[in-house]
Amino acid sequence: MGRDSKPSRDAHREHVATGKNYARLIDLGLGTSKSEWAVWYDLFFPQLDQQIIGEEQRLYFTSDSRLGPHGYQKLLALDRQELIRRAKMNVQPLVEFLREHPNQYFQGAHPGQVDYIIFGRYAYCRMLDPVLTKEIWDEQGEELRNWIRKLSQAYNGHAQLLFDSL
Known part of the structure; x- marks a missing residue:
């Protein structure tokens, strides 16, 4: 951009559009550091916990040294409905x-x-809980559903194949 906030002649139109898109997402609230945006780990912790293979790894994953004092119990005690509300937001x-x-x-x-x-x-x-993912992501509108479908089908449907394997 030039000093007058107009694109310079050397600016690539698609780069300017990308920058504007990023700015709009930030303006809408994506990426803010507010705690309500940091919900994904807390919400899907119980499902992730079940994926840990090996007793030694599971003990570390749930340990106080990793999660802080009583961290495992605190994560499991979180209000699931509040976490779902925050995820939808x-x-x-x-x-x-x-x-x-x-x-x-x-x-x-x-x-x-x-x-x-x-x-x-x-x-x-989606890999951790397809039913909860549908509620949070897929049921928010046709636009988001279509975006998910298109990316799931990208690269010969690789992501969709993984999702279907569950």
């Missing part, structure tokens, strides 16, 4: 953005880094 900026930019990705006309980062969060949830 967390995806609202995504829904809003996709409504503002129909048939696009967060990166623009094609999926890019921000799409894959957000899709990684979705895939983490």
Whole structure:
């Protein structure tokens, strides 16, 4: 950008669009450091706990040295309904953005880094609890559902094959 906030002649239009998209997502609240946005680990901890293979690894995963004093018990005692509410709130900026930019990705006309980062969060949830993931992600609107479907089918449907293997 030039000093007058207008794109310089050398600016690539797609780079400017990507920057504007990032700014809009941040403006909508994605990536804020407020505690309500840091919900994913807490919400899916019980499911993740069940995935730990090996007694030694499981003991460490649930240990006070890893989670702090009584951390395991604290995580299991969290209010699940409150965590679900926060998770749904967390995806609202995504829904809003996709409504503002129909048939696009967060990166623009094609999926890019921000799409894959957000899709990684979705895939983490989906692999751990498909039913809860449907409630939090898929039921928030057609726009988000379509975005998930398109990325699930990318790369010869690799993600969808993993999801279907559960």
